[in-house]
Amino acid sequence: MAADVDTDTTNNLEIMYFPIVINLLMSIGAYFITVRLIPGIKDKFIKANLFGIDMSKTTSDKVPESLGVVTGCSFLITMFLFIPIPFGNSLINGDFPHAEFVELLAALLSICCMLLLGFADDVLDLRWRHKLLLPTIASLPLLMVYYVNFNSTTIVTPKPLRELIGYSIDIGLLYYVYMGMLAVFCTNAINILAGVNGLETGQSVVIAMSIIIFNVVELSGNLPKAHQFSLYFMLPYTATTLALLKHNWYPSKVFVGDTFCYFSGMTFAVVGILGHFSKTTLLFFIPQVFNFLYSSPQLFKLIPCPRHRLPKFNSKIDRMEISTTNFKYSELNILGKIVISLFRMFKLIKWQEKDGWVVTNNLTLINLVLLYCGPLHEAKLTSILIAIQIFFTGVAFVIRYPLASVFYDV
């Protein structure tokens, strides 16, 4: 009997790991194909008027923009070819996991739609308000499928609140709003932590690898299927993004475009939602959340926001320096005065005052790093920002594992 159970477990593990291994091998293949595809196709982007000038270089070469559409397509094709691997088998056994299959298709549909809309945005240069609208549209298939397939909108309440509102609470429509907003947040969070070579791709690789580690740990947990599902997406995503990073790293031979930020954010949101670990996904976005909150006085126009907030390139010493904005303190509204004073108190901003005019750094995490470290070479600046991202993945795991037990039954 004991032997039987062992065989059974081994079989289950095989069924579980086999598609992951195949997915990993396909991802490695996708990496090598994408790495070679990018230099071959990049001139077509310049011809199509899709290019930028790198403002932090002494040369003014045209750098192809929106290469995210190439890695996005590589990712999709890998996933299309992968579809029969985990599901073809179940067909023979007669226990076809319809719900899981539907989830996979809905996830791919949302990601494909986001890639289309992101590329359309890069090409057509849509308005700022579309940055919020497009991810909402692209998350529609996901939400619709969630509604049709599950429609479970009950959340478990944290322990301290249980006396007040019970063990769980059905938040109904709000749950759909939450899912839609998660997609909007993830897409834009990566988009606004950008401006130095390799940062968009670098942070995305760190977030993806954090999710992979979390999934691998949880494979032996009580929801293995959800984490297996997430790995199917994260492995090819990481592979194709690494291929992009290779060409996007300092000095960038290609730029990634909004396409990439949209595509990445939606992929993270999708695995978070369908893998039932959206809160943990958000934990891996700590630097992005900080950057968003830190930026908010400028994003909401409490203090002036110039068109570009990226750090300033000092060509004499080949270093990046903080970029600044200036304003009359007396002209800020009351909320602006409070926020800026708080930032000043906590030494979170540079502060120079003369004749009633105040000069501060633009409120981005990148400028904050430069404020503390002084002028840095661009590659070093990106490395530090990625190191911060990695550090906060560690923090996220501490919060997720030891600390979560305070609030939830783990």
Add this chain to the structure above:
Amino acid sequence: MAADVDTDTTNNLEIMYFPIVINLLMSIGAYFITVRLIPGIKDKFIKANLFGIDMSKTTSDKVPESLGVVTGCSFLITMFLFIPIPFGNSLINGDFPHAEFVELLAALLSICCMLLLGFADDVLDLRWRHKLLLPTIASLPLLMVYYVNFNSTTIVTPKPLRELIGYSIDIGLLYYVYMGMLAVFCTNAINILAGVNGLETGQSVVIAMSIIIFNVVELSGNLPKAHQFSLYFMLPYTATTLALLKHNWYPSKVFVGDTFCYFSGMTFAVVGILGHFSKTTLLFFIPQVFNFLYSSPQLFKLIPCPRHRLPKFNSKIDRMEISTTNFKYSELNILGKIVISLFRMFKLIKWQEKDGWVVTNNLTLINLVLLYCGPLHEAKLTSILIAIQIFFTGVAFVIRYPLASVFYDV
């Protein structure tokens, strides 16, 4: 008992028609939104360098190109919002039609992917061989889902062949090749019957409406679900395409781009395959099939093929005239000589000979119409071509209904 049966039938009919009516109302809404959206967004296309000059006009204004991406997105959003209507109900009854739902998502995934690749092709101007590769990639999700979900590759043999090979035959892998090729054919067939204002959209509307009529007739047949499914796609497709036609009709204020041809062809292929009426779908492509066969001597370089084969605009009389190609008869290879002589024998080409040089019209259906009708105003030329398309829909129905019984048990 009799009364019971009646109620039951009424209920079933209600269940069948209710989502179709909702879909129709949503489609009408999509029409009005798209009609207003196109003029609002078209300047962004010109700014993005996506425009063409209309060679059949006296002015040389920039006409925005690739507007198919706008109607494609309208179509997708309509479909996303429609998803809960037919399936939300089944959820409550507990008889959720998983296979049907999976089909819907796979179909949308293929269409969305084709729209993305089509738009990428318009923007990046990919090579000619991609015209064959891209629809194959975009049909991958469909084929993979077909494999996972059905994997039925048996076809019923026509009556005259049954003595030889039996009632049905399993063609295995060939069935997938057939499905992939259907997508490639449909996308490119519309793309090569083009060149005068409103023709791509006009023919597509006729094909879509033919499919709608066929579906409505078959709703009372023995596979109502499949035709209901097809209507879900065809109604919003027709609505958004009519909106595009309004702006694309002579004189064109927008061009539709390869994006539109890809998107349309894939939509037709998808409903044909998943609705199990791919042969009937092909019947609605008779003018396209003829145009392809008639063009093939030039497509396969048996006789010289200039870069553009569209008819020539005669600005003095404001009429379209045939465009020509010339070659030395003696320099054609044997196959070229046979084909061109056959065409000449059947009076399918203009033929002028001088000093061994032959001048013929370019081999397109458009030029053939001009050959028989003489110079025509552009709007009239398009109208005649659309009338031909409508005529052959009638022919298709004759083949499908009275004639099919000769070959199959109907």
